[in-house]
Amino acid sequence: MKKRVLILGGRGRVGSCVAQDIIHFIPEVEIIVTGRKTIQSQPPLDPRMQFLELELAEHDSLKAAISSVDLVIHCAGPFHYRDATVLKLCIDAGVNYIDVSDNRSFTIQALSYHHQAQEKGITAVINTGIFPGISNSLVRFCVEQLDQVENIHLSYVVGGSGGAGITVMRTTFLGLQRPFEVWKEGKWQQVKPYSDREDIEFPAPYGKLGVYWFDMPECYTLAQSFDVKTVVTKFGTFPDFYNYLTQMVAHRWPPSWLQQTAVIEFLSQVSYAMTTFTDYFSGIGVAVRSSTQGYKDQKRVECCSTLTHENTAVAAGIGTGSVAQLLLANQLNQPGVWPIEQALPTDLFKQTLEERHVSIQLEYLTPV
Template identity: 85%
Template sequence: MKKRILILGGRGRVGSRVAEDLINFTPEVEIVVTGRKASPTLPSPDPRMQFLELELAEENQLKSAIESVDLVIHCAGPFHYRDATVLKMCIEAGVNYIDVSDNRSFTLKALSLHNLAQEKGITAVINTGIFPGISNSLVRLGVEELDEVETIHLSYVVGGSGGAGITVMRTTFLGLQRPFQVWKNGQWEQVKPYSDREVIPFPAPYGKLGVYWFDMPECYTLAQSFDVKTVVTKFGTFPDFYNYLTGMVAHQWPPSWLQNTAVIEFLSQVSYAMTTVTDYFSGIGVAVRASAQGYKGKKPVEFCSTLTHENTAIAAGIGTGSVGQLLLTNQLNKPGVWPIEQALPTDLFKQTLEERHVTIESEYLAQV
């Protein structure tokens, strides 16, 4: 029998790419994509895909939809506004779960259900996608290369809108609202969002670009997943002038403005309108650089992995779709609620990327 998948937010930019990935790489599936309003358009004309009009707030309808499938993939962001209701329903219904969450508060709520999911035999993998997601697996790859790791340094750059729609703009500005905790030198320290600019060498076509502290769930989960002293997660956009505009908003606007949902929406709409113009020359791609610094054979060394893709939304679809493929084909079975770097073994991570013709470039940056 074909496995049934429910993709919440499956008509959004990221959700539709997840659906396309699963259609292409997991043949024996039926996919139900949801949206708040009926529409004749679907991510794919493939007959294995169908649409369900669904409001997440309608819990009875949501519960019924979850109970009718084998896997739920939650793509209905921004996750700043979500709780763990969908995950709870999946655990109660005995249905495996994946999400593309990118918010620390949501991540903590999901992880609090670990024991319950484990008792019910449900595998739930959170923070999939590109960053967090593929980025975290690149970190795991680097950590496994070294005997001892002291510092993890993750940097991301996105071209323009990233092809991910206005939701990514909302997520960016919501991330500027307040300082956050990061793991530095073996203790938690508070930093300001979009601070401490650092110029990082990314693969072509990006080159050296500025990145800044940004509150991502991997700030927390990587420090829990690996025995390290410092975890750095920094984000930037291309072209670089967007970084200066975002920094101005973060540091010069009154904090009360950034707490106002109307202001967030205004900034998101204006930024998205700007990127519809600049996307033509900046592209909508993504680059991730994951560095693990520590020791191998008692010698100090840095192991660095990079990955690029010409479309950020497609890359996110690959990250999430590949985890769905592994769950549906029983290659991944780990009851509990897990951040991606704890759930996905490196060999399976590499296998799914190779199937999708995505290349990882890795090198030691110091003599071993």
């Protein structure tokens, strides 16, 4: 029998990419994509897909949709505004769950349902996508190359809008609202968003670009997943002038402004309009660089893995679609609620990327 998948927010940029990945790599599947309303201008769905108009706040309709499928994929961000209701309903219904969440508070709330999911035999994998998602698995890959790891440095750069639509703009500006805690030198310390610029050498075509502290779930989960002294997660955009504009908003605008929904929406709309133009020469790709410092064969080394893709939204679809493929094939069966780096073995991670012709570059460096 065909497996049935429900993709919440499946008409959005990332949700659509997740759906396309699943359609391409899982032949025996039916997909239900949800949205708030039918939009006539959107392209027609694949014959194996159907649209369901659904509001997440309508719990009876949401319960009914969840109970009719084998897997739920939550792509309806921004996750700053979401709670773990969908996950809880999936656990109650005995349905496996994946999401593309990218918010620390949401992540902590979701992980609190770990034992409930274990008791029901439900596998729930959170923070899938590109960052978080593929990025976390790159870290696990590097960690496994070393005998002992002390420091993790994870950095990302995105070209323009990343092809991910206005939601990613909202997520960016919501991430500037307040300082956050990071794991540095064996203790939690507070840092300001979009601070402490570093120039990182990314693979071609990006080269050396600036990245800044940004509050991602990886700040929290990687410190829980691996016994390390420091976890750094930094983000930047291309062209570089967007970084300076974002830094100005983060550090020079009154903090009270960024707490206002209308201000966040204004910034998001303006930024999206700007990137719609600059995307023509910046591209919408992504580069991820994972660096782990530690010891191998009693020598101090740095293991560095990198990955690039020409379309950030498609890369997110690959990350989430890969996990869906493994769950539906019963190759990933680990009851509980897990961040992606704890759930996905490296051999399966590399296998699914190879199937999608996405390559990882690995090298050893001498730490400074």
